[in-house]
Each structure stands twice: as C-alpha cells, then as structure tokens.
Amino acid sequence: MARIPKETVDQIIHHADIVEVVGDFVSLKKKGQNMWACCPFHHEKSPSFSVAPAKGLYKCFGCGKAGGVVQFIMDIEGTSYVEALKYLAKKYGIDVQEEEKTPEQQLAQNEKDSQFIVSNWAKDHYHQLLEHNEEGQSVGWSYLRQRGLNQTTIATFELGYSLDQWDDLLKAAEKAGYERKYLEKTGLVVVREDDNGQDTGRRYDRFRGRVMFPIHNVSGRVIGFGARTLKPHDKTAKYLNSPESEIYHKSDVLYGLYQARxxxxxxxxxxxxxxxxxxxxxxxxxxxxxxxxxxxxxxxxxxxxxxxxxxxxxxxxxxxxxxxxxxxxxxxxxxxxxxxxxxxxxxxxxxxxxxxxxxxxxxxxxxxxxxxxxxxxxxxxxxxxxxxxxxxxxxxxxxxxxxxxxxxxxxxxxxxxxxxxxxxxxxxxxxxxxxxxxxxxxxxxxxxxxxxxxxxxGSGSGAPSPARATGSAPQTARLSPEEEAEALMYGASPEDLAGGGGEATEHLEPVPDVLERCEREVVRLLLLYSAQPLAPEVSVAQYLLEQLDDTTFKTSIYADMLHLCREELNQGRWPEVRTLIQHGRADIRSVVAELATEKYELSPNWTTHQIYVPRELDVLQPACDNAILRLNKVNVERELAVRLEALRNPTDEAEMMDNLQTIHLLKQMDNQLANLLGTVIPRLNG
CATH class of the missing domain: 3.40.1360.10 (Dna Topoisomerase Vi A Subunit; Chain: A, domain 2)
Incomplete structure (x- = not known):
C-alpha cells in the first residue's frame, strides 16, 4: 500500500499553524488565551468556535466539532486523512511522495534510529565522566560551579565532560558494542585524512577536554552537542558544535527549547x-x-x-x-x-x-x-x-x-x-x-x-475560502473503514483499532457515570499538566501513573488513553495535547479536544480589582490527590457493593466469612478515603 512517509507527516504537522490554517476559512479574534469565531460547521450568531494556539486544537461548543489541524481540514473540506495532509503540504510547500517503504528506506530509517541511540549513549558517557571521573570533576565540574550552576541545572540539561584524550569516547563506544560508522555519522568521531583527502584509517574524538552541552530536539532526543574548551591556551575554537547530520540540522534547533517549551x-x-x-x-x-x-x-x-x-x-x-x-x-x-x-x-x-x-x-x-x-x-x-x-x-x-x-x-x-x-x-x-x-x-x-x-x-490577503461542510459533529465511538485503513497505514495495530491498547482494556464492562467521571478527571490532568513539576524531578505524569500502577480503568476510552500516556512517557515524551490530538483514532482525538478546551476564561477584571482566584495550576498537588482519592473511593464502593450482594446468596460458610472480612476491610478503607478527601482542596472545575 502506498503511504506518506512518517517523516513527511511529522514535517507537515510541525509546520502547520492551526491559527493560520483555520484563519483561511473564518475570521478569528483573540479573547483571552484563545481565538474565537462563528463556527464554520453550523449556523450561529455569537461565536462558540474556539482555537487554542498553544494546544494546537479547535473546538466548537455549539456543535461539538473538535480536533487538531489535520482534523480541521478533514472536517471543513470533507476529505480523508491522507488528502488533508496533502492539502497542508501544498499550503506549506512540502513535497509529498507516496511510496512503498522499500528495504532501502527501511535501512535508512534504521540508520537514523541508530544515530539517535549512539548520541544518547554519548550523552550518558559524558555525564558520567563529569560526575565520577577525576578529570571530569577537577576540570569540568569546577568550571560549571565557577559559573554558578548547581546540581539540579546540570542534571536537567544533562551536561557532561569529554576527557582530554584522543580516543576515549571511541574506545568506550566500541567496548559497549556501538559501530564506528554511527560515531562518524553523528560527528562524535572524526576520520583522519591525508593531504589528498584519503582515509588514513585513523580515528579520533571530535570533542576533547571540553564541557559538553547536549542538544535535544523538541521531543527530548539528543541530536548533537555543543562543547566549550577549558584549555587556557587552546588554539581551536572556544565553542565547537556537532556537524550537520541526518538527525541534527542546526537551522531547525533551538538550544533549551525541550526544557523551556x-x-x-x-x-x-x-x-x-x-x-x-x-x-x-x-x-x-x-x-x-x-x-x-x-x-x-x-x-x-x-x-x-x-x-x-x-x-x-x-x-x-x-x-x-x-x-x-x-x-x-x-x-x-x-x-x-x-x-x-x-x-x-x-x-x-x-x-x-x-x-x-x-x-x-x-x-x-x-x-x-x-x-x-x-x-x-x-x-x-x-x-x-x-x-x-x-x-x-x-x-x-x-x-x-x-x-x-x-x-x-x-x-x-x-x-x-x-x-x-x-x-x-x-x-x-x-x-x-x-x-x-x-x-x-x-x-x-x-x-x-x-x-x-x-x-x-489592509493586510493585502485574499478573502477566506467558504466553508464546504456543515452540520453537527458525529460522536464517533469506532473508526470508519476508511479511518481504519489510514490508521493501519500509519502504524496502528489491529488490536488498537479494536479498542485495545494492552492488557489494561481486557474484560471491560458498562460502568456507572460516577466512575467514568473519575477516570476522565485523571486523564484530563495527565493531558493538561503532564510535564508540570509536583516535586523535584517528579512531574504530574510520573506521579499519577505511579499512583495508578495497580489500577485498571473500566471505561474503554480512558483505559486506552491511560495506556497511551504511559507509552508516551516510556518513550521519553510527555503525553501532550499537541501530540495526542493528531492520533490515528478519531475517538481519542475527540476526547483529547474535549478535555483540553474550556468554554470560559477568568475575566482579567478580577485581577484589576485585586480579587484573587486560584488557578488549577497553582493547586496541582491537591488536584492530583483529589482525583486519585475519588477514583479509589469509587472503586472501593463498587467492590463493597459486589461483596454485599454476594452475602445474600452464600455458597458456603467459608465464602461468607471471607466476604465479611473483606467487607470490614473495605469499609475501613472507604472511611479512610473519605477522611482524606475532606482534607484535600476540591478541584476547581467541579
């Protein structure tokens, strides 16, 4: 099956500005943090169509249409996912070549992945030298301390040190099983040539006796290095950067953006x-x-x-x-x-x-x-x-x-x-x-x-194109055959399309609204605040997922999304709205948009009149604790109801005694959870 390479899809989504794209069809006006307009999908007199630039999504609070930039083109033009990508590619001048992934292309992707892997290993190697090697501590660590940097900053940016030796990294990499060609392709190792440009067979480290600054892309993967010499009379450049490579293009990178975004x-x-x-x-x-x-x-x-x-x-x-x-x-x-x-x-x-x-x-x-x-x-x-x-x-x-x-x-x-x-x-x-x-x-x-x-x-721009699609948004629970084909094309598994996502979704059953709301709240906090810190080196995502390690969600869509968030974190990425709003499953895109948008914003007049209203961002720890405690209490109450029902028709005395003991423990847990909930600040959105 012909396909658009994932690199091209990522490039299209990377360049597509949702405000710019939506602005081609409707006139957006800024109000608060978001942009607003009358919805292009249904007739209305007052604006209820919101675009959130920071989250990369849109939502109409009237008809319910919602999604990311690709979904908007699918909705407004009535096209498929692939055609929407082509539309955006044309708008931003990106060449799209649909093709089968040949063995050569697969090899190229493997080569690229190998460069990511060896760069990450080099980052760890340099960091270990800084912290534990005698030269690293006496030279590199002393310099960073002299510049006023503390342990937290050094760890956050994963700084390191390269030994003042010709081939320390090369030897360590080969000992660890990494191939020379990937060290050369990433520029970590230099090929020594003779006067005629011929390979002499000798190799040496590019970075020697320097403090190392790993350069990350926006998803946190190490793609290159900056390095500062600490030799007092070094005739080489004071700062030395990795050369351009398949994974490092300096014109598309900003140092610190991963930590700052x-x-x-x-x-x-x-x-x-x-x-x-x-x-x-x-x-x-x-x-x-x-x-x-x-x-x-x-x-x-x-x-x-x-x-x-x-x-x-x-x-x-x-x-x-x-x-x-x-x-x-x-x-x-x-x-x-x-x-x-x-x-x-x-x-x-x-x-x-x-x-x-x-x-x-x-x-x-x-x-x-x-x-x-x-x-x-x-x-x-x-x-x-x-x-x-x-x-x-x-x-x-x-x-x-x-x-x-x-x-x-x-x-x-x-x-x-x-x-x-x-x-x-x-x-x-x-x-x-x-x-x-x-x-x-x-x-x-x-x-x-x-x-x-x-x-x-005026601006000299042409009139917006008319909207071609009208009507309310369908509340999609399953993928259409076309969506299934497209999702499979972009890497989804048949289990994913069946509503899977791992063992967490097995044997699901209809659940009461109260449990669904509790699970929904946990997922909402995960999406909106995943990277926000609760304590040193502990983010909201890490905290919630650790608390939920032994908890099975009963609502299918939230079970899938919890699994998806866990997978994102395991891959070294935050489960962010801007990423998940582009997911292959329509029901996941719909829920992400629903959870990430709010119809109302606090008026700035409150601040003008010095009326303090706490934001949820200011009380994240209580909000997370509240969500976990509520969910645990509902699950305890459900299990308690099951045990009480079993007492009505006991099969034998042993089972009855077991149920009575369990009921006693569950009631104690229920009371403890109720007491804890009484000490937690209620979440702000009700």
Whole structure:
C-alpha cells in the first residue's frame, strides 16, 4: 500500500499553524488565551468556535466539532486523512511522495534510529565522566560551579565532560558494542585524512577536554552537542558544535527549547539569547522560558519552532553595539514571521549570564520587566541617535525602520509604528506613509511570510475560502473503514483499532457515570499538566501513573488513553495535547479536544480589582490527590457493593466469612478515603 512517509507527516504537522490554517476559512479574534469565531460547521450568531494556539486544537461548543489541524481540514473540506495532509503540504510547500517503504528506506530509517541511540549513549558517557571521573570533576565540574550552576541545572540539561584524550569516547563506544560508522555519522568521531583527502584509517574524538552541552530536539532526543574548551591556551575554537547530520540540522534547533517549551506556553513569552550559559543561568534563576540560537544566525526554521509555542519573543542583548547591529536582520525575520518582538538591552559589558549572576534572580526579573521595549521603537531610537546630525544618514535610518515595519503582518500595528516613526524623526506622517507605501509595493521574496500591503489597503490577503461542510459533529465511538485503513497505514495495530491498547482494556464492562467521571478527571490532568513539576524531578505524569500502577480503568476510552500516556512517557515524551490530538483514532482525538478546551476564561477584571482566584495550576498537588482519592473511593464502593450482594446468596460458610472480612476491610478503607478527601482542596472545575 502506498503511504506518506512518517517523516513527511511529522514535517507537515510541525509546520502547520492551526491559527493560520483555520484563519483561511473564518475570521478569528483573540479573547483571552484563545481565538474565537462563528463556527464554520453550523449556523450561529455569537461565536462558540474556539482555537487554542498553544494546544494546537479547535473546538466548537455549539456543535461539538473538535480536533487538531489535520482534523480541521478533514472536517471543513470533507476529505480523508491522507488528502488533508496533502492539502497542508501544498499550503506549506512540502513535497509529498507516496511510496512503498522499500528495504532501502527501511535501512535508512534504521540508520537514523541508530544515530539517535549512539548520541544518547554519548550523552550518558559524558555525564558520567563529569560526575565520577577525576578529570571530569577537577576540570569540568569546577568550571560549571565557577559559573554558578548547581546540581539540579546540570542534571536537567544533562551536561557532561569529554576527557582530554584522543580516543576515549571511541574506545568506550566500541567496548559497549556501538559501530564506528554511527560515531562518524553523528560527528562524535572524526576520520583522519591525508593531504589528498584519503582515509588514513585513523580515528579520533571530535570533542576533547571540553564541557559538553547536549542538544535535544523538541521531543527530548539528543541530536548533537555543543562543547566549550577549558584549555587556557587552546588554539581551536572556544565553542565547537556537532556537524550537520541526518538527525541534527542546526537551522531547525533551538538550544533549551525541550526544557523551556512548557514554560514558553504557560508564560506566553519566549526569551531569546545567544549562548548555552545564558540559557542555563536564566533557567536556574527562575526564567524557565528561555532558548538560545547557540551563536548561529536566526533562521526561518527556528522562528517557526518558536511560533509553535508562542507569538511573543523578547530578544536579550548584551551592550555591544556591533553585536546589536548584526542582529537586526534576524529580528526583522521574527517580525516577518508574525511574532511580537521586544528587546532588552543589558548594560555595556554584561550579557544575560553575567548580569543575572551580578544582580541576583529577582533583580534580574525586575530588570526584564522595566527594560523591555518594543523592537520597532528600539530600532527607531537606535538609528535616530546614530544619524542625529546627518541628513543623509537620517534619510537612510528612516528607510531602515520602514523596512522593519513592512515586515509586520498586522495593519493596525503598522499604522501605530508609522506614527511613532514620524514623531521620533520629526517628519510629517504623510511623508513617512508615502515612503512606506513605496517599500510595500516592492515584490515580496518567494517563501516570505507575505507582502504587508499598503497602509490604506489592509493586510493585502485574499478573502477566506467558504466553508464546504456543515452540520453537527458525529460522536464517533469506532473508526470508519476508511479511518481504519489510514490508521493501519500509519502504524496502528489491529488490536488498537479494536479498542485495545494492552492488557489494561481486557474484560471491560458498562460502568456507572460516577466512575467514568473519575477516570476522565485523571486523564484530563495527565493531558493538561503532564510535564508540570509536583516535586523535584517528579512531574504530574510520573506521579499519577505511579499512583495508578495497580489500577485498571473500566471505561474503554480512558483505559486506552491511560495506556497511551504511559507509552508516551516510556518513550521519553510527555503525553501532550499537541501530540495526542493528531492520533490515528478519531475517538481519542475527540476526547483529547474535549478535555483540553474550556468554554470560559477568568475575566482579567478580577485581577484589576485585586480579587484573587486560584488557578488549577497553582493547586496541582491537591488536584492530583483529589482525583486519585475519588477514583479509589469509587472503586472501593463498587467492590463493597459486589461483596454485599454476594452475602445474600452464600455458597458456603467459608465464602461468607471471607466476604465479611473483606467487607470490614473495605469499609475501613472507604472511611479512610473519605477522611482524606475532606482534607484535600476540591478541584476547581467541579
């Protein structure tokens, strides 16, 4: 059967922005954290159709339609899963080649998987050297301590150290059974060549005598390394990165995003810095939503990566004027990508790492708040100062600012920026607008975020396509034959399609609503807060799944989802909404959308009037305990009812005594659970 390779599917979903896709069909307006519109699937006068950018899903609270970006195209266009993927691929310029997976392709996938495996092993090897090797402790550990990093930060980012030897990693890898070719393909080992470029047969470690910074992709897999030399007179580069490989493409990676992604989403803000140590120091200081380009120029791929999690970026500069000038083009790219960009400039001679160590965590956070300014205003002030007394330079400075404004997709923001530019330079606003319109009429470069259009002409985008499908959402419990075929195509097993998912779903029975609600609540907490910490190194997902280790869910769909969450965690991934909303089973997609969306948001006026309303995020431990205790109590009550019923028709005295003893124990457990529930704060959503 022809198929779209999984790598291509992942690429399509990675690039598909749900706000952008849905915005082609309806006019979305921001309200609170989400976007709202009148539903394209049924007639309504007031908006009940919600899009959650951070979660990558949509839901109509009127007709019930819900899902991720692929499901939206399936619903709106009435197409199959494969056709929806093709639609999105075409929109984002991604080439789709359906093909059988040949033995060669399978081999290529195996090669890629092997590179992931050897990279993860190397990360562990370097980390062990840092913690337990004499050289690692005296050189690597001392340096990290000198830079103010603590044990938690070192462990969170899995830092390591490479011995100052030519082939320590090579020997250790071969001893552990790893093939040389994968060490070479990942760049961990270098092939020594002669003057004619011929292989001499000798191999040596790329990284020697360096502190190691593992680079993770967004799912947490190690794909490469950054390394800092600690030799005082080393003639090699101060920082050395892994070369490009099948698994590492530096233009599509941001250092620290794996550790920062949850904070970026929850804070709706991403701080962008340049170096590894900037990320580490800020993260340790409580600024968790920070990522780094690792010293490379900003790329379109990195911008798209940020936009998956937030529309707001603050770039943190050191006080070096030359460095600021060099970075302006990258910020223009952020604007073109539709991001809201602010700038924080540190005192001359300081970078984010040195400044937070100088002033402390709280004063640093306060500085971020007070020193942050909009990028257009920042650039306007910068270039106007440089050209203050030179008319020619002043004209060029104005054009520089207008070129940045032309990158902004929002027409209202553009108008405000043009007014600010007019005031700053003391030039009539109509002259500024006239010059801007000349720039705006210039053809947009292929692959850019789109022409901004003239000030008087709005965004310049075409009218949205009309919705083609109407009607309410079917409440699907099983897959259609077409969905089954597609799910099998993308790796689902026949047991999965039959509603399986492992031993947890065997011998299921109809269950009362109260038990279903309890199981649903546990799954909801797992989905929404899986990566949130409850204690040091203990997340919500780890805590709940450990508590449920001996518990069998009775509701089929929640049993399947619990199993799915456990599998995701076992694979080193958080069971997140953005991932599970793309699942092959329609019923799972439907439940994920239902659990992850809320019709109402707390009004900001409560905060304005200083009325404190605790968020569920603030009381996660009690919420998790509450959910587990409620579930256990319902299960105890069910077993108690079964035992009491058995007393009515005992088969013999031994069975009756056994039931009586069990009933006594169950009643004790029930009372204990009731007492515990009385000490737990009730969950906030009822």
């Amino acid at each position: 949850q904070a970026v989403r929850s804070e709706e803000q991403c701080y962008l810095v340049e170096g590894y140590l900037d990320v580490l120091s800020l993260h340790q200081g409580g600024v968790k939503n920070v990522v780094s380009t690792s010293g490379t120029s900003l790329t379109d791929g990195q911008i798209r990566l940020v936009k998956r999690y937030t529309d707001n970026v603050t770039v943190l500069y050191d006080g070096d004027a030359a460095g600021i000038r060099a970075s302006l083009r990258g910020i223009d790219m952020l604007l073109e990508g539709g991001l809201n960009v602010r700038v924080v400039l540190f005192p001359d001679g300081d970078d984010p790492d040195s400044y937070i160590r100088k002033v402390g965590d709280q004063r640093f956070k306060d500085y971020l708040e007070t020193a942050s300014q909009d990028f257009i205003q920042f650039k306007t002030d910068l270039v106007s100062r440089e050209a203050a007394h030179d008319p020619v330079k002043k004209a060029e400075a104005i054009r520089e600012v207008l070129q940045s404004i032309a990158k902004v997709p929002d027409p209202i923001k553009r108008q405000v920026f043009l007014q600010q530019t007019s005031q700053t330079f003391g030039i009539d606003e109509q002259v500024i607008i006239s010059e801007y319109n000349k720039l705006a009429r210039q053809p947009a470069k292929p692959g850019s975020a789109g022409s901004s259009g003239n000030v008087s002409g």
